[in-house]
Amino acid sequence: MTQLDAVMAKVRAENRAALIAYIPAGFPSKQGCAKAIQALADAGVDAIEIGFPYSDPVMDGPIIQEAAEISLKGGTNAADVFATLKVATDTGVAAVVMTYWNPIERYGVDQFAQSIADNGGSGVITPDLTIEESDRWLAATIRSQINPIYVVAPSTNDSRLAAVTSKTGGFVYAASLMGVTGTRTTVSSDASNLVSRVRAVSNLPISVGLGVSTREQAKSLAAYADGVIVGSAFIKLLLEAESEEKGLDAISHLAKELALGVREGR
Amino acid sequence: MSSAGRFGEYGGRFVPEALIGALNELEIAHNTAQNDPLFLAELAELHRTYTGRPSIITEAKRFAEYAGGARIFLKREDLNHTGSHKINNVLGQALLTKRMGKKRIIAETGAGQHGVASATAAALMGLDCVVYMGEEDTRRQALNVARMKLLGAEVVPVTSGSRTLKDAINEAMRDWVTNVADTHYLLGTVAGPHPFPTMVRDFHKVIGEEAREQMLALTGRLPDAILACVGGGSNAIGIFNAFIPDSAVRLIGLEAGGDGVETGRHAATITGGTPGVLHGTRSYVLQDANGQTVESHSISAGLDYPGVGPEHAYLHDIGRAEYRAINDDAAMAAFSLLSKTEGIIPAIETAHALAGALVVGRELGPQANLLINLSGRGDKDVQTAAQYFGIPL
Ligand SMILES: Cc1ncc(COP(=O)(O)O)c(C=O)c1O
Numbered sequence: 001m002t003q004l005d006a007v008m009a010k011v012r013a014e015n016r017a018a019l020i021a022y023i024p025a026g027f028p029s030k031q032g033c034a035k036a037i038q039a040l041a042d043a044g045v046d047a048i049e050i051g052f053p054y055s056d057p058v059m060d061g062p063i064i065q066e067a068a069e070i071s072l073k074g075g076t077n078a079a080d081v082f083a084t085l086k087v088a089t090d091t092g093v094a095a096v097v098m099t100y101w102n103p104i105e106r107y108g109v110d111q112f113a114q115s116i117a118d119n120g121g122s123g124v125i126t127p128d129l130t131i132e133e134s135d136r137w138l139a140a141t142i143r144s145q146i147n148p149i150y151v152v153a154p155s156t157n158d159s160r161l162a163a164v165t166s167k168t169g170g171f172v173y174a175a176s177l178m179g180v181t182g183t184r185t186t187v188s189s190d191a192s193n194l195v196s197r198v199r200a201v202s203n204l205p206i207s208v209g210l211g212v213s214t215r216e217q218a219k220s221l222a223a224y225a226d227g228v229i230v231g232s233a234f235i236k237l238l239l240e241a242e243s244e245e246k247g248l249d250a251i252s253h254l255a256k257e258l259a260l261g262v263r264e265g266r
Numbered sequence: 267m268s269s270a271g272r273f274g275e276y277g278g279r280f281v282p283e284a285l286i287g288a289l290n291e292l293e294i295a296h297n298t299a300q301n302d303p304l305f306l307a308e309l310a311e312l313h314r315t316y317t318g319r320p321s322i323i324t325e326a327k328r329f330a331e332y333a334g335g336a337r338i339f340l341k342r343e344d345l346n347h348t349g350s351h352k353i354n355n356v357l358g359q360a361l362l363t364k365r366m367g368k369k370r371i372i373a374e375t376g377a378g379q380h381g382v383a384s385a386t387a388a389a390l391m392g393l394d395c396v397v398y399m400g401e402e403d404t405r406r407q408a409l410n411v412a413r414m415k416l417l418g419a420e421v422v423p424v425t426s427g428s429r430t431l432k433d434a435i436n437e438a439m440r441d442w443v444t445n446v447a448d449t450h451y452l453l454g455t456v457a458g459p460h461p462f463p464t465m466v467r468d469f470h471k472v473i474g475e476e477a478r479e480q481m482l483a484l485t486g487r488l489p490d491a492i493l494a495c496v497g498g499g500s501n502a503i504g505i506f507n508a509f510i511p512d513s514a515v516r517l518i519g520l521e522a523g524g525d526g527v528e529t530g531r532h533a534a535t536i537t538g539g540t541p542g543v544l545h546g547t548r549s550y551v552l553q554d555a556n557g558q559t560v561e562s563h564s565i566s567a568g569l570d571y572p573g574v575g576p577e578h579a580y581l582h583d584i585g586r587a588e589y590r591a592i593n594d595d596a597a598m599a600a601f602s603l604l605s606k607t608e609g610i611i612p613a614i615e616t617a618h619a620l621a622g623a624l625v626v627g628r629e630l631g632p633q634a635n636l637l638i639n640l641s642g643r644g645d646k647d648v649q650t651a652a653q654y655f656g657i658p659l
Contacts, residue, residue: 055558056544058439059282063424077556101280102543106557123432128280128546153284154444160286178284179444 002147004094004122004170008226011220014229017222017262019044020207021255022098024051026076027067028238028247033221034087036238037144039248041091043255048088049229050101052081059100059127061182063232064132066239078107089120089135096149096170104189113140123147123170131167133250138167149173154190158197159177165202171227172198176210183232187221193226215261220266230258271460274583276576279459281439281546288446293461295362300468305361312357313472315368317346320476323484324587328607329620333627336634340610341477341505342639346558350613350642351470351501352383352454358469360387363450369390370394374438375540376403376497377568377615379439379642380454385419387452393492395419398437400430403567410646413491416561428561431497431571437543448456455498456575459546463575470504478508478638485635491516491626494619494639496589497533497568501641506587516588519578520622522564523591534591535574536582541598549576565594565650568615568642598654601644614650 011018012038021040027033030151032197037048051109053068053076060068073114088095097116104112106152116124123146127135131135131150152161165172176191177184199204207227212218213236216264241247270293271277279289299305301577313319322341330338330573343351363371368439371393375381381397388395397414401423404411414421427433435458442451456463456470474492481489491493492509494502496519509515542551544559552572562572581587592600601617603624604610612620619638627636644651652659 055427055614056436058436059443061440062426069427072558102553102559103557105543106553106555128283130279130281130283130286133278133280151283153282155285155287156283157287164283175282175284177447179439192608252270 002145002170004047004096006145007094008156008171012205015266017225017237017261017265018046018207019218019262020047020049020227020229021045021234022049022051024053024067024071025081026053026071026074027235028244029074030069030080032244033084035248035252037088038091039252040255041093043252044259045093047094047096048099049096050081050085050088051141052097052103052108054100057100058111059094059180061180061232061248062170063183063235063239064111064181067235078103078168079243082115085116085121086119094122095162096121096123096125096147098127101126109136110140111144113146115143116146117144121146125149125151125173127250128153131164134167136161141169152194152198154178154194158201162201165198165204166206171189171201171205171207172207173229174208176208176212179210181232182211183213183236187217188213191221192224215257218258218261222262228258228262271464273577274624276547276549276579277460277463279546280466280543280548280550281459282441282443283581284557285446289368289459289461292362296367296461296465297315297354299362299365309361311357316355317353318474321345321631323477323480326604326608329604330627333624334601335632336627336636338623338627338633339484339529340640341473341479341638342635342637343501344610344612344643348379348383348386349645350379350383351473352380353386354472354504355454355466355500356380356383356387356452356471358451359450360391360393363393363452366450368448368450370397371447372398372438372441372449373452373454374398374431374434375454376434376570377566377613377645378403378407378414379568381419381421382410382413382417383445384452385414385417388419389417396419396441398424398434399568400428400434402429403431406567406650407646409649414607431567432559441514444496455544457502457504457547457573461646463547463577464502467503467507467577470500471507473501473504473639474506474508477505481637487514488512488628489637490519490634492637493518493520493619493622494625495569495615495641496522496574496578497571497615498573499578501639503577507640517581517586518622518626519587519589520618521589521591522562522566522569522618526593527591529565529589533564533570533572534571534579536578536589541579544573547576550574554640565597566614566618568613569618590622592618592621600624601651602655611644612640614647616641631636
């Protein structure tokens with residue numbers, strides 16, 4: 001049982017949803033990222049996803065693309081990602097890494113899974129890894145006892161939902177809409193439909209991501225989802241802030257709001 | 267698990283789950299169409315009356331004098347409507363788009379040839395068309411941007427990353443993830459997730475099938491070597507495919523060596539890259555120690571891509587095909603030579619294959635017959651070439 005499994009069980013017992021924050025390693029800077037993680041943890045997020053910045057992020061909209069570019073220009077590498085993961089787990093929250101597949105393959109599949117575990121991480125979200133290409137990865141996650149977290153989409157049909165969730169650990173990442181990451185003003189109605197379809201085939205906790213940025217949205221999702229994932233909204237605040245200090249204040253404020261949101265949904 | 271779309275350890279699908287439904291739909295549509303005489307007849311008729319197939323073979327006798335006296339035959343894909351091999355694949359996929367009931371196509375383009383071909387097919391079949399093109403390439407290939415607009419397509423300059431073909435593909439994939447319900451991504455080469463490498467090959471294999479018969483009729487035997495430039499690898503696989511069982515026929519792919527593979531400024535993915543995953547498929551990739559894609563460099567926009575089709579990776583590893591790099595300067599010399607000895611201005615992409623022929627011809631000697639895929643014409647490259655050779659415009 002990973003720390004993430006424990007967190008998802010705890011929020012279920014508290015009859016609420018978990019708040020899960022995403023931030024790319026090395027953004028807004030190496031030190032800034034560590035401070036942002038601390039600010040998010042202090043503000044009450046339950047889990048943190050550390051993004052591995054990648055040169056060709058086809059699932060990401062302009063906000064995360066820009067953050068990844070800034071991070072890569074700063075020289076972020078695999079070692080930095082694991083160090084950042086350690087910063088997150090040291091705050092006491094559950095932490096996972098979110099990465100496109102190629103950096104894992106390049107690092108070494110078994111070594112990557114083990115480095116996640118060695119740094120206290122609970123699992124890895126792999127948005128472009130299909131279950132058909134997962135044999136080596138799943139074996140590695142079992143050996144290192146971490147959660148393989150897969151993303152499902154509104155277009156995923158029921159039999160495939162069953163197949164994908166049967167390989168998944170920690171939680172099922174339900175993409176709220178057909179599209180890339182970014183902030184949206186409303187949460188698509190596809191989300192509740194997808195969550196009920198996942199519930200029909202799996203007992204795993206389900207976290208909803210893509211487009212969530214406000215307390216209201218968090219509240220409405222928390223009514224039926226086990227976790228609410230917020231990324232672009234935090235990154236946008238950090239990108240737009242006049243100073244790092246102000247950016248940290250802004251994400252702390254938003255995280256506190258969202259933490260209220262995930263507690264008022266039911 | 268399913269091994270569909272694998273070429274040895276290469277190929278497969280590395281894509282967001284959101285696209286799996288569309289890829290399955292496309293795979294079924296393609297398999298059904300390939301076994302449907304009506305579809306095949308419709309496509310063949312379009313090729314006869316619109317593309318201008320079969321494309322002819324021209325023997326390049328004066329050019330051959332510079333290639334050690336080997337006989338050199340050019341498969342004239344440059345004479346196809348829109349000026350390159352790209353139309354073969356585009357018409358096939360556009361017909362599939364209609365069969366799937368989709369109304370909108372999106373495409374990426376580097377040199378603009380695939381974009382122009384896509385815009386052309388969209389006009390012909392009444393589909394909406396959006397073409398993603400790296401901002402850098404919209405400048406290098408301004409003429410083709412205008413052509414696409416004249417044909418009624420929307421051209422979106424891509425400003426992310428290196429602003430070239432790789433980033434245009436990223437942007438097209440983001441559009442597709444968002445609009446997959448009514449949109450077909452008309453990918454322009456034998457890369458990307460399954461079924462694209464197989465499907466795009468199937469639409470281009472007509473090149474090699476025609477050429478095999480034509481060469482037998484012309485020379486009474488199979489050629490000794492077949493040469494083609496390799497960006498993503500579609501024109502190369504198109505001419506190679508029919509000859510793969512003919513083990514005595516050497517298959518040679520010419521990659522873009524840019525300033526030289528040793529300088530790191532090149533686009534020779536198999537020659538200078540390592541196995542990895544890019545744009546949904548496992549193949550060779552230009553990447554760094556962290557798995558980040560490295561920017562490619564080539565004077566040729568159509569070859570300026572840090573990936574390559576998975577079937578080429580496989581043919582390379584099993585030794586059935588060989589891949590070599592041709593530097594910018596050698597390609598431009600061959601570009602000039604073909605123009606002046608044969609009266610055919612080739613695309614700069616194609617010039618890499620011609621430069622390869624000058625080397626391979628000397629290696630094989632005067633008894634050899636070389637078949638070159640003349641993948642495109644050079645009209646779009648006049649500005650780049652004029653600049654390169656110092657011709658005032
Ligand atoms: C004339 C021509 N040849 C070759 C290529 C490279 O593509 P591929 O390797 O898929 O044939 C292009 C691409 O734009 C092209 O325009």
